[in-house]
């Protein structure tokens with residue numbers, strides 16, 4: 001039973017369990033403030049049991065073939081597809097993303113599962129020529145062991161599968177700590193693993209807060225930590241795990257992403273891309289754009305058109321198909337975004353759109369307790385070191401930054417943040433595009449497109465403060481396997497590379 005007295009439970013070693021803790025927590029619909037469900041709050045002892053189960057299950061699971069392991073994932077793939085509408089609504093209700101985004105989250109999840117399970121039948125490793133003709137050299141991969149997955153609320157179905165689908169197909173076992181804001185989505189994902197009949201201990205889920213996540217990170221039996229979330233938490237995990245030999249953390253974190261709009265831009269494309277990048281998911285994607293870097297020749301027209309959109313975009317009920325922006329995830333986040341809006345005012349920027357407090361008629365009936373904010377748009381000096389134009393807000397908080405020089409000046413402004421996740425250039429001039437391509441410090445770059453909406457078959461990762469070099473989605477394979485460079489001698493003579501002598505010389509020689 002996944003529920004006991006209406007309280008949802010942990011999934012450990014193939015069983016639903018209350019765990020050791022007394023505490024529970026609630027999931028809330030951010031558009032209405034209504035409670036969705038009650039969940040057991042996982043403890044260190046629960047994580048300990050889950051890791052022990054994952055460790056015990058590793059030997060048998062890793063001995064299966066990739067293709068056999070992928071079979072369990074194919075069941076989940078079909079279930080995600082069949083329940084698309086229903087699950088999309090659950091995502092929208094629990095994390096407030098408008099319904100097309102809720103459904104896209106589920107679609108992205110089955111794309112990831114499809115990629116990982118399909119990859120089971122693809123060639124693995126490289127055959128490498130040896131210097132010595134009688135030697136065969138090639139690369140093999142082995143699963144690392146127990147993988148701890150710590151995921152955020154904003155892609156509550158897709159990101160868990162970014163982490164877990166590849167990790168499992170490659171032969172690792174998993175302990176998953178989902179985000180505390182979206183335990184209902186996590187519950188549904190765990191039920192899918194149960195439905196698929198995944199062997200006991202191969203997949204474990206401990207619901208809870210950062211302390212449970214921290215217990216996963218600290219456990220010596222966890223070989224790899226996959227983390228997606230804030231830079232603050234991710235840096236802490238990366239530096240902690242970095243100090244432990246043999247252990248590895250792959251961390252995907254936030255961004256202060258920019259879009260460069262040059263004097264050669266098609267302004268229809270520019271405005272469309274900027275509105276999508278800044279306001280989709282109410283600015284709560286790690287790839288959302290909070291910096292629009294616009295050439296002075298097109299600045300006034302772009303500004304007028306972007307501002308007109310920001311004043312009009314529909315904020316409202318995520319389940320209503322006419323909504324463009326849903327609420328923020330929680331009350332504390334409304335406070336954070338408001339604090340940054342105030343910081344921008346205090347730093348002396350020129351505010352162009354301020355919909356921080358929505359008009360009462362904009363808030364749909366029955367949604368008065370939702371966590372609402374609208375767009376906040378301002379213009380600021382591109383070269384000034386303001387906090388509001390350099391720190392990640394994770395909301396619909398957008399700076400217009402004017403530049404007057406060539407593409408190199410635009411890229412210099414673009415790169416002037418500690419982050420380096422996503423970015424875009426809007427231009428009809430291929431030389432400008434290619435200059436941006438070659439010099440922008442980002443992991444995900446787009447030309448004449450929004451800087452959101454990555455596909456799973458591309459690596460997803462950032463540079464600088466945005467990531468620690470192990471991209472997610474398909475590239476997570478690097479983080480959950482270790483490679484062996486294998487060399488086999490087909491001769492009875494031993495011959496060494498680099499001209500190294502293989503003669504054994506004795507005192508008699």
Ligand code: ADP
Pocket residue numbers: 150151152153177178179180208209210211212213214215217228229230231233234236237
């Ligand atoms: P966000 O700002 O998107 O909520 P967080 O970094 O706070 O991002 O959270 C992402 C995930 O990390 C969540 O599952 C959260 O519970 C978990 N988490 C928070 N603090 C820690 C920590 N100190 N160690 C491990 N995991 C943590």
